[in-house]
Amino acid sequence: MARIVAGIGSSHVPAIGAALDNGKTEEPYWKRIFSGFEKSQAWMRDTKPDVAIIVYNDHASAFSVEMIPTFALGCAAEFPPADEGWGPRPVPVVEGHPALASHIAQSVILDEFDLTICNKMEVDHGMTVPMNLLFGKVEKSGHWPCPVIPLAVNVVMYPPPTGHRCFMLGRAIRKAVESYPEDLKVVIFGTGGLSHQISGPRAGLINSKWDKNFLDSLSGNPQKLVKIPHIDYMREAGAEGIEMVMWLIMRGALDEKVDEVYRFYTVPASNTAVGHIILANRGRGGAHKSAAKSATKPKRSGSKLKRAAARVKTERISS
Numbered sequence: 001m002a003r004i005v006a007g008i009g010s011s012h013v014p015a016i017g018a019a020l021d022n023g024k025t026e027e028p029y030w031k032r033i034f035s036g037f038e039k040s041q042a043w044m045r046d047t048k049p050d051v052a053i054i055v056y057n058d059h060a061s062a063f064s065v066e067m068i069p070t071f072a073l074g075c076a077a078e079f080p081p082a083d084e085g086w087g088p089r090p091v092p093v094v095e096g097h098p099a100l101a102s103h104i105a106q107s108v109i110l111d112e113f114d115l116t117i118c119n120k121m122e123v124d125h126g127m128t129v130p131m132n133l134l135f136g137k138v139e140k141s142g143h144w145p146c147p148v149i150p151l152a153v154n155v156v157m158y159p160p161p162t163g164h165r166c167f168m169l170g171r172a173i174r175k176a177v178e179s180y181p182e183d184l185k186v187v188i189f190g191t192g193g194l195s196h197q198i199s200g201p202r203a204g205l206i207n208s209k210w211d212k213n214f215l216d217s218l219s220g221n222p223q224k225l226v227k228i229p230h231i232d233y234m235r236e237a238g239a240e241g242i243e244m245v246m247w248l249i250m251r252g253a254l255d256e257k258v259d260e261v262y263r264f265y266t267v268p269a270s271n272t273a274v275g276h277i278i279l280a281n282r283g284r285g286g287a288h289k290s291a292a293k294s295a296t297k298p299k300r301s302g303s304k305l306k307r308a309a310a311r312v313k314t315e316r317i318s319s
C-alpha cells in the first residue's frame with residue numbers, strides 16, 4: 001500500500017523564488033536562507049519519495065476573487081507554472097499523479113470533505129518555491145524529482161477553513177493514501193507563513209515567539225494548535241499568518257507522535273519569517289526509517305552530501 005512517511009512545513013515567500021531565479025543565492029542576505037535548507041535537500045535525496053502532496057494557497061493565479069474553492073485538489077497530469085505578473089517562473093512543468101489524486105478525491109469526498117476537483121490548473125510560487133527549497137534548483141528543461149499532487153486551500157478570502165477542519169482533512173488524506181494499493185512512498189508538505197503581514201499599519205509584523213511556539217506544538221502537541229481560532233492567527237501572526245493553518249493538514253496526515261528530523265527558522269525574508277520543519281512518521285517501516293536513522297547516526301564514510309544528511313537533526317537557527 002501507499003504510505004505517508006514524512007511531513008514538511010515550509011514558508012513559500014515569493015522573493016525566495018525570485019532570488020533563486022535571478023542568481024542571488026550567494027548574496028549574504030539570501031545565502032542565510034538557502035543554507036538553512038541544504039540539510040533538508042540532503043534528507044529529501046535520501047528519502048526519495050515517489051509522490052509529494054503539497055498543500056499551498058493560490059495567490060490569485062489559478063483562481064480569482066470571482067471563484068475561490070476552500071479545498072481544490074489537482075488531479076491533472078501536469079501543472080504549468082503560472083504567470084504571476086512578470087512571466088512564469090523558469091521552473092519545469094510540475095508532473096502530477098492523476099491515479100493517486102483521483103483516488104484521494106474519491107476517498108476524501110466520500111468521507112464528507114467536499115473537495116473541488118481540478119483537472120486543469122496552473123500553480124504559483126506558493127507551491128514552486130517550497131519545491132525549490134526542498135528539491136533544489138531544477139532547470140526549466142529538466143524534471144522535478146517526483147510527481148506532485150497539489151492541494152490548494154483558501155486562505156485569501158474570509159472565511160478560510162478552521163485549523164480543526166484542516167487537521168481532520170489531513171487525517172482523511174492519510175486514510176486515502178493508505179487505501180491506495182500501489183506501494184508508494186509519499187511525503188506531504190504544508191506551506192505558507194510563518195508570521196507576516198504585507199499591508200496595513202502592521203505591515204512587516206513578525207512574531208518569532210509565536211512562530212517558535214507554533215513549531216514546538218506542531219512537533220509535539222498538535223492538538224494544541226487545532227483549537228486556535230482565526231482571530232488569534234491574525235492578531236499574533238499578522239493577516240497573512242493565517243496561512244499557517246495549512247500546516248495542520250500536513251500534521252493531521254502524520255502519526256500523533258513523530259520524530260522531528262530538522263528545523264530551521266530565520267528572519268526576515270522580504271518582511272516575512274521563514275520557518276521550516278521536517279517531521280517523520282515512526283512506525284510504518286520502509287525507507288523513511290533508514291532516512292530518519294541516517295539523520296541521527298553519522299556514517300564513517302561516504303560523500304559530503306551523505307555526511308550532511310547524517311548530521312541532520314533538530315536545529316534552530318535564528319538571526
Ligand SMILES: [Fe+2]
Binds near residue numbers: 192243
Ligand atoms: Fe502565500
